Amino acid sequence: MTDPSTIERHQYDVLVVGAGGAGLRAAIAARDAGARVAVVCKSLLGKAHTVMAEGGAAAAMGNVYSEDSWQVHFRDTMRGGKMLNHWRMAQLHAQEAPDRIHELEEWGALFDRTPDGLISQRDFGGHRYARLAHVGDRTGLELIRTLQQRTVALGIDVYMECTITELLQNGGRIAGAFGYWRESGRFIAFEAPSVVLATGGIGKSYKVTSNSWEYTGDGHALALKAGASLVNMEFVQFHPTGMVWPPSVKGILVTESVRGDGGVLRNSEGKRFMFDYIPEFFKAETADSEEEADRWYTDKTNNRRPPELLPRDEVARAINAEVKAGRGSPHGGVFLDIASRHPAEYIQRRLPSMYHQFKELADVDITAEPMEVGPTCHYVMGGVAVEPDTAESSVSGLYAAGEVAGGMHGANRLGGNSLSDLLVFGRRAGAAAAEAATAMEQRPAISDDDIRAAGEAALAPFEREGGENAYAVQQDLQDVMHNLVGIIRNADEMQKALEELVRLRGRTAQLSVEGHRQYNPGWHLALDLSNMLLVSECIAKAALERTESRGGHTRDDFPATDDSWATVNLHCVLDETGEAVSIRREALPTMPDDLQELFEQK
Known part of the structure; x- marks a missing residue:
């Protein structure tokens, strides 16, 4: 049994989970706002999947085409997302992206240049004008290098090779998080009234993916289990x-x-x-x-x-x-x-x-x-439903930015929008999280019972003998998602996928691992699998519900785009049992007239 009194503990105002571009930008913003901040990441600092974003960061700076503007960028983003984007997120992104790029430049990022010495901008799919600020085809690496240096210079605490397994709550709001050191297996608890999720995507649920090993849907699952909803999960982008x-x-x-x-x-x-x-x-x-x-x-x-x-x-x-x-x-x-x-x-x-x-x-x-x-x-457009201006979820104290957040990209993301997205909303999430935390007179406490329960859940695979092998279950999960909920979908295959996911959930409950808690990849995967299964269920159920083809969601049995779905977003939530995913429909927020008029222009 886990003894809460022996567990390593830390107190912060803001805890950022994930050290990619969104996480580091959130941490910097929270630190600039006067908060005590920590960053937790599964891998090493500087190894985040953001480095794989090679082409550039989209921002309407007009360095190559002076006709470019935030209005055109906004319109391109909405059209690319088949108008299912949250208009306010797309607006903020288009308006603020140039400032975020110039900010990186001030912090030392070395962008390619035009003959006039301005930041060079290249063409990308879906963008009317050349607007991707770039560093050759290594833009993500330069972004991470710059943000990492800034993070270290500010003295922000970073807990590397540390995995968060549970979000802890008190009175319906965030109180902290529980996790473990990947090397030693020892548990660690963080007390923080604000948590920013910046954990990236879900690609390791699929057999063929550009994503790295960290992308097991951790943030999506953590938010769902905490009571937040996931929006647009049917829209998975397959990079061509x-x-x-x-x-x-x-x-x-x-x-x-x-x-x-x-x-x-x-x-x-x-x-x-x-x-x-x-x-x-x-x-x-x-x-x-x-x-x-x-x-x-x-x-x-x-x-x-x-x-x-x-x-x-x-x-x-x-x-x-x-x-x-x-x-x-x-x-x-x-x-x-x-x-x-x-x-x-x-x-x-x-x-x-x-x-x-x-x-x-x-x-x-x-x-x-x-x-x-x-x-x-390559990318999941779906993620935690957040309030656009603050990036806060429906759970008080829980924020999300980057790929783990939903709404910004609608049914399909334009290339280059991911890097500027994580800069814009990473900053907003960090600033809002810091403001809320530092204004609190009394912090919510984390309970020993919650810590004890989280520890027992994490150690459960060691208690079983002769159970399922985590690697075999993951391989079967990847086959199911690749073959039945892939780039082209139909009802029969997705129904079969959901039946297979139920069986896989039963097998996951019987996982057993051998050896000790010291660096044990089989144990780590056993814990990740429950997240992957939960997210896969969200994708399959939302994809089955949306009876049309739109953006990153293509139905063989419903090949046309259906106007009746044009104003509907699907939200995934956990049902009353806390075990199964249910789907609810929500109307898109109404776009103001002045923005609507942009789509009437040529």
Whole structure:
């Protein structure tokens, strides 16, 4: 039995769970607001998945096209999200993103430059103008490096290789969190009236993913169990271009920058097939011939963009259709060709990470031959439903920012919006969390009973002998989600997936691990699995409920977009038992007239 009196304890005003871009920006904002702040992360500082965001951070600074503005960026974001975005989040993001980029520059970030010395901005899918501030194709790495240095300079406490397993509450509000050190297995408790979740996504529930090992849906599950709702969970983004060969690297991201810099998609017949998949919604602004598409890269005055730069959901579906039609590459993808479009020196200068990634991992020289690429689970648009201005959830004292938060991206996220999103709402979450915590006269206490219960739940797999193996259960879960709740869905398969998830939940309850608590990966996975299963249930149930195709959610049995769903968001909550997920429908918040008018303009 866990003895609460022997557990390591710490007190803070604000506890930030996650040390990616959103978490570090939240911690900096909370510290600047005068709060005592700590950051807890499963991995090492600087190793967060934010480094995989290669192409750039979207912000309407107008450095390349002076016509760009926050209004155009807002409109692009809403259209990309098929109008299911929370309008206020999209507005704040578009308005504040330029300031957040300039702030990074002031803190030492080294962006690529235009000939005039301004921050360079590149083209990306779904953006009307070139607006992604970038550092080659290593933008996420530069962002993390800059925020990490700022965090260390401010003296913010960081607890690395430490996992949070429970949020602790008192009187219906957040009181702190419980976790363990991954190396020693010893428990740790944090007393904090404000907790900011910045834990990223859910990709490790899928077999083919660009996500790193940390992405097991921890923050989503923690919020759900604490009483918050998750919104838009049916919308999972499959990035159109992940590596497909060799098998050991399947799913690793191939940045959209390749297409932004002129790369084209071809099938096994050599055809540039994206011209066959331009949706009616985008026809007015998309080139319909190779000549017009190629001219756009040098003469962009007509703004009819190449079809390779359609939003990610459209490109991913097109690739999937070509492969299913038997026109795929030898290893089940399609060809992404930039070698025939630019000299080797240009490619190595603009895409250094991609050049080295393919050379070292696949023995492919992208300056001389095309890449084989295919859709990979990349990002979940769904997450904790939050109040836009403060990023607070429906649970008092619980905040969320970055990929773990929902609402900002609607049905589909535009490339480049993730980095600016985590900067904008990381700052807002940290500032609001600090203001609420420092204004409190009496802090909520965490109880010994809650600590004892959390410890016993964490140690349960050690108490069983001869039970299920965590790795076998995870593999089966990944197969279920990949095969039955993947890029193309139908009711029969999702119903079957939900039945399989029930069985997997039963198996998870019988997990057993061997060895000691000292660094024990099997134990860590056993604890993560309950989070992955909970999030997977949310995705499957919401996807089954939404009887239409929209954004990152495609139904074979309901292939059209249904206007009756255009004003409805689905929220996942735990039922009265605290065990099963239930779905409720909520109307979208009404957009003000002045913003609505932006969509009536050409």
